Amino acid sequence: MPEPVKLYVYDLSSGMAKQMSLQLTGRQIDGIWHTSIVVFGKEVFYGQGIDITPPGRSHHGNPLHIVDLGTTDIDEGTFNEYLEEMREHYTADKYHLLEFNCNSFTNDCAAFLTGGSIPDFIKDLPSDFLSTPFGAALRPTIDAMYRRPGAMQPPLPTNAAPTSMAAPNPELAASILQAVAAQAQQGMLPSSAPPLQATESLVAPLHQITNSASLQSLLRTHKAVVVNFSDMITCPPCRVIAPVYEQLAHEKGVKTVSGAGAAFAKIDLSTPPGKALGAEWSVRVMPTFMFFLDGKKISEMKGADANELRSQTDLLLFQAFPPHPHNSLSLPAMQALSLNPILFTQAPALDTAANKLMSFVTSTQWPSNVTQSQTDVKQVLFNTVLPYLKSRSNTPPLSANPILLASWAKTTSTLVQALPLESLFPLVDMWRLALLDSSVATWCAAQQSTPNTTPVHLFLSKVISSVASAPRAYLLTLLRLLSNTFSSPVLAPQLLLGQVKFSMTALLVSTLLHEDASVRTAAASLVFNAAAFLQKGRVDAVKNGGGSGKSDIEDEDWEVELVSAVVEAIDREKVNEDVVHRLTACLGCLLRLSPFYQSQMTSLLEVLQAKSILKGKLVKGGCGENGIRHMEVRESGSLDPGLSWGALLGP
Known part of the structure; x- marks a missing residue:
């Protein structure tokens, strides 16, 4: 009779990852997952x-999630024999928080019992973490926690951000990491037992494979895979090449958001599961390396x-x-272009702005469905928000603590409901100034689960259905606020x-053509800030060894729409050189290293006649009476193809 197989899922961070991951890593991570296999009543x-x-009944308590993995036709005795074989492989000294852990084990068990695997969001968590600047910066710390004496020390990646830059509180993050690690490796040994050091060091995504289903899962989820079949016990050449293979995994493993890099796997032929895999793939020489592209073996190397291993991996x-x-293009002006965001930092006359906003509140008939009173709104603004904003010019400024921000956000939501669009611009301008404070921006980012409470969402949703008729003051302050988020x-x-x-x-497409300069x-x-942010990610991917891989924020249809809107705006701009300069620099950022350049952008630029439009800005009447006059606009704006990146625009 088929036996049900369940996966118990626990969060080793006890909710801290969900609350703090966005602040620490720049990415939402809902848990640090520990998993167990539940079958045959155990x-x-x-x-x-x-x-x-x-x-x-384990020390982890009650599971956060229970995942149904299906059923197994394998009997309990066969499973127990399998576990005894696996005990030789899954020893305490091999444990590693990210690369060889409880989830590696449950994935192998799932494959043995059902032919399937555990969910991707659990398997992919280590790569997701390591692809963040913060993860890269903490990598040596994690490695040190699990290093055997004399193990090879991989160098700190040169592109890794310093820990102090990667998170607002790196000491807190490191202490959380240590606590998670301690809980993860805790077993049924007495609490007084000394911790055991691992023998496997973290160098890159280096996967231990013990069965066919796990290997097939790895091949399905990675574009490029290198597999090492070896026996470290009886094969001297295997021991000689092992440090080279580990170094390759560190240098060329999947370590960027774009996914560029290979997955490196090890299959231990000294174990019964490894021998079975070796027989399945007809391995007769140790070591044997196999190279897979899109799930298909394309080459093999023996010895x-x-x-030769490096050459095959590079190929x-x-x-x-x-x-x-x-x-291969020489783009000196484009490479010299600053990708720092354009920010609007000038502080408004805060008392004047607050008084104007209060006059709007006083003169507005308060809607019956709004629970916060006008008096409460005034108290929050004058007693909490205004003192904080005024202190921004002091040393040290007041802290924008979560209580202050939650109160201000609630009041903002009330005002967005109660006031007409033309009365909200003083409030938008206050938030525009506040978002230059990193603690405010981090708090807003952390509200991802309730986005409708943040000022960015509230102000955008208020205007999005009526951009064409929106008041100039509201549009201007909102665009500046959005620029400051970068x-x-x-x-x-x-x-x-x-x-x-x-x-x-939608806001940009309309306002790029607005009548007001x-x-x-x-x-x-x-739009330049958005394009420059994209460009930074692409440049980082190239530096990390990536090619034309796509990051999470790359979107072909969206980028085509932006390029079209920017070219049209350049064509129509006849007065303001600053606008032409920013839009042309934006166009360069959208095009350079675009993963969609060959598939979409070249033909689009030809249809839009982008090159002739840009050249037209140089002639009389193209922009101003005599065309673009400032040489820096010609060069960094790339209006002269001989000076800069005209090659991006096609023939």
Whole structure:
């Protein structure tokens, strides 16, 4: 009779990851997952070796989630024999928080029992974490926690951000990490037992494979895969080549958001599961390396030739991630272009702005469905918000603590409901100034689960259905506020994902052609900030060894729409050189290293006649009476193809 197989899922961070991950890593991580297999009335997991308890009775307590993995036709005795074999492989000294852990074990068990695997959101968590700047910066710390004496020390990646820059509170993050690690490896040993050091060091995504289903899962989820079949016990050449293979995994493993890089796997032929896999793949020589592209084996190498291993790996990566054609272009002006966001930092006359806003509140008939009274609104603004904003020029300024921000956000929601659009611009301008404070931007980013409470969402949703008729003052302050969100590496990505991206784009498409020059300038600044953020990600991917891979925020249809809107805005701009300069720089950022350049952009630019439009800005009447006059606009704006990046625009 088929036996049900369940996966018990626990959060080792006890909710801290969900609350703090966005602040610490710039990415929402809902949990640090520990998993157990539950079958035949027992819960089996890996920590200090393989442990077995009654379901729900382990030291982790009650599971956060229970996932149904299906059923198994394997009998309990066969499963017990399998566990005994696995005890030789899943020993306490091999445990690693990110690379060889409880989830590696449950994935192997799931494959043995059902032929399937555990959910991707659990398997992919280590790569997701390591792809963040913060994860890269903490990598040596994690490695040190699990290093055996004399193990090879991989160098700190040169592109890793310093820990102090990667998170607002790196000491807190490191202490959380240590606590998670301690809980993860805790097993059924007495609490007084000394912790065991691991023998496997973290160098890159280096996967231990023990069965066919796990290997097939790895091949399905990675574009490029290198597999090492070896026996470290009886094969001297295997031991000689092992450090080279680990170094390759560190240098060329999947470590960027774009996914560029290979997955590296090890299959231990000294174990019964490894021998079965070796027989399945007809391995007769140790070591044997196999190279897979899109799930298909494309080459094989026998023996311990380090140079050949490197060459084969490089060839695989070249086929999987061909270099972008722009890598071979000489673009000195484009490369010298600052990608720092254009910010609007001037402080308004705060008392005047607050009094104006209060006059609007006083003169408005308060809606019956609004629960916060006018008196409460005034108290929050004058007693809490105004003192905080005024202190921004002091040393040290007042802290924008979560209580203050939650109160202000609630009042903002009330005012957005109660006031007409033309009365809200003083409030928008206050938030515009506040978002230059990193603590405010981080708090807004952390409200991802309740986005409708943040000022960005509230102000965008208020205007999105009526941009064409919206008051100039509201549009101007909103565009400047959105530009200032790019001062925060944590908040900025949220403007380029989901519904807020499409709302912002609708706003941009309309305001880039607005009749008011100040509005057009602010819109040009915002679209440049968005394009520069994209460009930074692409440049980082190239530096990390990526090719033309796509990051989370790359979107072909969206980028085509932006390029079309920017070219049209350049064509129509006849007065303001600053607008032309910002839009042309924006166009360069949208095009350079674009993963869609060959598939979409070249033909689009030809249809739009982009090159002739840009050249037209140089002639009389193109922009101003005599055309573009400032040489820096000609060069960094690339209006002269001989000076800069005209090659991006096509023939």
